[in-house]
Amino acid sequence: MFYLENGEGQPLVCQHTAGAHNHQWRDLLEDEEITSNYRVIAYDLARHGKSDPPRNTDWWKEEYKLTADHYVAFITAFCDALGLEDPIFMGSSFGGNVALQLALRHPDRFKAVIPVEGADYSPGFYLDWWQHPHANAAQVCASGVWDLMAPQSPERDRWAT
Numbered sequence: 001m002f003y004l005e006n007g008e009g010q011p012l013v014c015q016h017t018a019g020a021h022n023h024q025w026r027d028l029l030e031d032e033e034i035t036s037n038y039r040v041i042a043y044d045l046a047r048h049g050k051s052d053p054p055r056n057t058d059w060w061k062e063e064y065k066l067t068a069d070h071y072v073a074f075i076t077a078f079c080d081a082l083g084l085e086d087p088i089f090m091g092s093s094f095g096g097n098v099a100l101q102l103a104l105r106h107p108d109r110f111k112a113v114i115p116v117e118g119a120d121y122s123p124g125f126y127l128d129w130w131q132h133p134h135a136n137a138a139q140v141c142a143s144g145v146w147d148l149m150a151p152q153s154p155e156r157d158r159w160a161t
Contacts, residue, residue, distance in 0.1 A: 001078065002050035003043035007035025010111070011087035013079060014042040015095030018066075019145070021049025023160075024092065038088075043078060071098040072105055079109075090114035097122050 096118025
């Protein structure tokens with residue numbers, strides 16, 4: 001797993017949104033006021049950013065489904081591997097949803113959870129037409145991400161995303 005970290009103090013583990021990677025937390029990782037009190041750790045999930053798919057399975061033969069069970073198991077194992085005691089977990093969007101799962105399933109494992117745009121029910125979506133050979137998923141995905149950003153998002157962040 002690839003991750004970036006900066007700072008010292010209370011561990012703050014950050015989960016990116018769907019289809020993104022730890023670059024999403026770059027401003028937090030560089031904020032001296034935050035990093036003077038918190039050890040900010042932002043990882044890339046497997047198959048995201050700089051984290052490769054798993055090597056111990058034929059991952060290309062399986063449908064890629066990210067379930068709450070998968071996330072909870074990964075995050076707790078990641079925190080254990082780093083030896084983190086009472087970390088704070090912050091997740092955005094689907095990472096926010098998993099923050100709620102962590103609070104429910106492991107209330108004593110985390111000092112706090114911060115669900116950014118978290119929801120207790122998120123049915124997801126699947127667009128059949130993305131599978132059509134005439135659809136360029138790379139272009140559709142990029143414009144879809146653009147459309148999900150708030151109009152008041154800073155211009156530099158919109159283009160970086």
